[in-house]
Amino acid sequence: MKRSKHGKIYRQSLSNRLVHWGAAFSIFSLIISGFGQMPMYKRYNIVKLPGAEWLGDYSITLLMHYVGAVILIFIVFYHMFVHLFQKEYDAIPKRGDVKESWKIIKAIITKGEEPPSEKYLAEQRLAYLAIGVTVLILVITGIIKVIKNISIAFIPHSIVTISTTLHNFATFFLIFLIIAHLAAFLIKANRKLLPGMITGYVDEEYVKHRHIKWYKKLVDKKNRS
Amino acid sequence: MSNRLTRREFIKNSSGAVVLGTVLLTGADKVFAQTKPSTDKGTVIDLTQCDGCSAKDTPACVLACRTKNQDKFPKVDSDHLKPYWPQKTYEDWSDKQDISNRLTPYNWTFVDKVVVEHNGSTKEVFVPKRCMHCDNPTCAGVCPFSAIKKYENGAVVINDNQCMGGAKCRDVCPWDIPQRQAGVGLYMKLAPEYLGGGVMYKCDFCADLLKVGKEPACVNACPKGAISFGTKQSMRELAYNRAKEVAGFVYGDKENGGTSTFYVSKVPFEKIDKAIKKQKQETNDFKPGRPTMEVNIENKLDSFSGMALSAAIAPIAGIAAAGFAAYNKLKGEKNNHEEE
Ligand code: HEM
Ligand code: SF4
Ligand code: SF4
Numbered sequence: 001m002k003r004s005k006h007g008k009i010y011r012q013s014l015s016n017r018l019v020h021w022g023a024a025f026s027i028f029s030l031i032i033s034g035f036g037q038m039p040m041y042k043r044y045n046i047v048k049l050p051g052a053e054w055l056g057d058y059s060i061t062l063l064m065h066y067v068g069a070v071i072l073i074f075i076v077f078y079h080m081f082v083h084l085f086q087k088e089y090d091a092i093p094k095r096g097d098v099k100e101s102w103k104i105i106k107a108i109i110t111k112g113e114e115p116p117s118e119k120y121l122a123e124q125r126l127a128y129l130a131i132g133v134t135v136l137i138l139v140i141t142g143i144i145k146v147i148k149n150i151s152i153a154f155i156p157h158s159i160v161t162i163s164t165t166l167h168n169f170a171t172f173f174l175i176f177l178i179i180a181h182l183a184a185f186l187i188k189a190n191r192k193l194l195p196g197m198i199t200g201y202v203d204e205e206y207v208k209h210r211h212i213k214w215y216k217k218l219v220d221k222k223n224r225s
Numbered sequence: 226m227s228n229r230l231t232r233r234e235f236i237k238n239s240s241g242a243v244v245l246g247t248v249l250l251t252g253a254d255k256v257f258a259q260t261k262p263s264t265d266k267g268t269v270i271d272l273t274q275c276d277g278c279s280a281k282d283t284p285a286c287v288l289a290c291r292t293k294n295q296d297k298f299p300k301v302d303s304d305h306l307k308p309y310w311p312q313k314t315y316e317d318w319s320d321k322q323d324i325s326n327r328l329t330p331y332n333w334t335f336v337d338k339v340v341v342e343h344n345g346s347t348k349e350v351f352v353p354k355r356c357m358h359c360d361n362p363t364c365a366g367v368c369p370f371s372a373i374k375k376y377e378n379g380a381v382v383i384n385d386n387q388c389m390g391g392a393k394c395r396d397v398c399p400w401d402i403p404q405r406q407a408g409v410g411l412y413m414k415l416a417p418e419y420l421g422g423g424v425m426y427k428c429d430f431c432a433d434l435l436k437v438g439k440e441p442a443c444v445n446a447c448p449k450g451a452i453s454f455g456t457k458q459s460m461r462e463l464a465y466n467r468a469k470e471v472a473g474f475v476y477g478d479k480e481n482g483g484t485s486t487f488y489v490s491k492v493p494f495e496k497i498d499k500a501i502k503k504q505k506q507e508t509n510d511f512k513p514g515r516p517t518m519e520v521n522i523e524n525k526l527d528s529f530s531g532m533a534l535s536a537a538i539a540p541i542a543g544i545a546a547a548g549f550a551a552y553n554k555l556k557g558e559k560n561n562h563e564e565e
Pocket of ligand 2: 356358359362365381397401402427
């Protein structure tokens with residue numbers, strides 16, 4: 001599986017890339033259509049923009065929300081189980097990650113030396129946890145909201161109210177996290193990761209400098225085989 | 226109408242699973258409807274009896290409803306009324322509280338009057354209108370704050386402390402029942418100019434009276450006995466029996482997927498609906514508060530049952546795909562080793 005290219009390192013498998021972009025795409029469509037469920041687009045005159053009329057139609061935005069949700073749920077379960085089956089836990093936070101992420105941020109600001117990192121930086125692992133938990137909350141509360149709309153199902157109103165409130169707040173938190181995720185690429189050092197999510201490969205030089213522990217493991221593995 | 230149909234087809238055709246799911250779930254729906262021991266209450270509104278209290282200023286049921294619910298009507302401080310930014314308007318009925326010939330936040334039932342041709346003669350028909358208390362209320366299903374609840378006894382009730390007044394419930398109700406009053410409720414405590422629009426008000430089936438075993442105020446008030454109250458089951462039977470007696474029709478049993486309100490009329494409801502629409506056209510009255518009576522109008526939530534099934538299958542499909550991917554990778558690694 002270890003395809004090699006000169007001066008490049010294979011970082012993100014096709015499976016990972018599909019999960020990432022599938023989730024990004026479906027979450028984007030969920031946010032657009034989710035806001036349509038708050039009667040927002042009419043109120044703020046967005047429906048008057050050319051080509052935006054459909055945003056004011058609940059039956060269209062709700063259908064879009066359902067389609068987005070089905071795709072996202074599929075991806076979330078695929079993602080959780082494929083890593084479970086393959087015992088890959090690189091992105092799960094480790095003890096001391098909070099402290100370590102501060103060190104990395106300090107190093108970036110002072111242009112100092114970063115502590116040696118694994119495949120993912122400490123802040124990447126923390127961001128993964130935050131986004132993962134938020135998306136899970138959205139999925140679970142979203143599923144409860146779907147069930148309550150089926151005429152044969154009965155869910156106590158108190159649970160529906162709690163789910164709705166969590167769903168709404170988690171949405172805003174997720175938007176905040178997405179903005180933070182994108183803002184991370186304002187930092188030059190992080191931009192080297194972008195090709196990895198597109199082609200799968202990152203520069204070997206970059207890995208050598210920044211993900212020293214991971215690089216050592218890769219070299220060890222190569223020497224062994 | 227044609228617009229709605231194509232949209233529905235669009236939804237139903239979006240995937241095979243959707244169609245399958247819809248069939249499965251509507252089938253299951255019927256089984257449940259038959260076996261569920263009914264705690265639901267219902268009413269029959271007999272249009273062959275109602276004369277709109279022609280001799281009085283205000284029909285008795287309307288008056289009874291207004292008196293009974295006086296304390297629940299919005300109390301607005303008009304100094305604090307502001308347009309819904311960036312719109313230039315807001316919905317305020319506080320200076321029109323006396324209006325009793327349409328639905329407003331201060332008038333939860335009214336009697337519509339139409340003239341129809343039927344069997345060669347012209348007839349006046351009086352139609353008391355209010356919330357139908359649907360079996361699967363669209364308004365409650367889509368409320369983004371879950372502010373609307375359907376009670377065990379069938380009453381569909383808006384919580385005025387939880388409502389932000391976005392009026393989505395009115396948009397999705399087949400009869401535009403809930404009506405908005407600006408300047409009251411939760412949104413006034415947040416950012417009143419920029420978020421929310423007030424509180425939605427409508428008939429609550431006199432839920433407080435039902436709780437203590439009493440009848441709704443309007444039922445009691447009718448001098449002609451045109452409104453009957455009882456278990457939903459018995460009301461449905463009563464409606465169909467009465468319809469048979471007068472060779473008439475029932476409205477409310479199929480509409481929006483089923484409701485707790487059964488109208489009985491000698492005149493087909495298609496004609497009543499047409500007459501209302503014509504009158505609205507003539508008086509140029511398209512504001513919510515004067516509902517039409519479309520026959521067999523569908524419940525928009527039902528078209529999504531199939532999508533719900535896809536949502537239920539998605540986790541299983543995700544896990545299966547993960548197993549498949551992991552197995553393939555394992556096999557690939559093994560082959561790699563064997564080649565070496
Ligand atoms: C991660 C991305 C998601 C975002 C950003 C998001 C956002 C939103 C927002 C802002 C609303 C409007 C609030 C409301 O109507 O309560 C909403 C509603 C809703 N969401 Fe989501 N959501 C997400 C995921 C999901 C998922 C995974 C599901 C289902 C499995 C789901 C199902 C629903 C449903 C059913 C509604 C409201 C419509 C209804 O009540 O029928 N959402 N969402
Ligand atoms: S008639 Fe309209 S407001 Fe009343 S329960 Fe049905 S959908 Fe809701
Ligand atoms: S049931 Fe109660 S609230 Fe509803 S119309 Fe009759 S009197 Fe008014």
